[in-house]
Amino acid sequence: MAQFRLQGSKVLAVDLTGDAVKAKNGSMVAYDGQMAFKKMSGGGEGLRGMVTRRLTGEQMTVMEVQGHGTCFFADRASEINLVNLRGEKLYVESSNLLCTDAGLRTGTTFTGLRGATTGNGLFTTTVEGSGQAAIMSDGPAVVLRVSAQYPLSVDPGAYIAHTGNLQQSFQSGVNFRTLIGEGSGEAFQIRFEGEGLVYVQPSERNTVGGDI
Secondary structure, eight states: OOEEEESSSSOEEEEEEEEEEEEETTOEEEEEEEEEEEEESGGGTHHHHHHHHHHHOOOOOEEEEEEEEEEEEOSTTOEEEEEEEEEEEEEEOGGGEEEEETTSEEEEEEOTHHHHHHTSOSEEEEEEEEEEEEEEESSOOEEEEEOSSOOEEEOTTTEEEEEEEEEEEEEEOOOHHHHTTOOOSOOEEEEEEEEEEEEEOSSOOOOTTTTO
């Protein structure tokens, strides 16, 4: 199985011994040894995935990298975080997904209002199975644990991914005072309850409620 490791915080090094990984198209920055690159359609999910991703708007262009040696990946100097999956499902925005083991299954799922508030649409990408994945963040991400005793509220613009058995609900602070220009400054949050981990970046992307 491919071995993922960080070369600094912004470069992912993957050691390959004849196996393969799926990576964001064009994210290879260097390699040694022998590598073969093949662009994959539909986020690596074939024709069905291509149709699904077009319908959901959750676009993702990936390539398969196979070979012997070490391949280095990076994207716009983003910080990289490693996620070890043991039969779990990772929920992540496709723009934050850098690389996965080839054996992990990717797909899309409905996110409802959470997706709408992040400005990324109503669907998000899932990664499922056992293996490693690398996700990106704008600045070093923090991993926050959610438990039955400690639910978590997150700004939609700072959310990047989560794992575990978590239920999401949408919280809004929009009221009459908001309409007259005296909002709280934090109009929307996503509340996570259950058991799992939430990845949050120290930077907020533009969202629907960002200026309310």
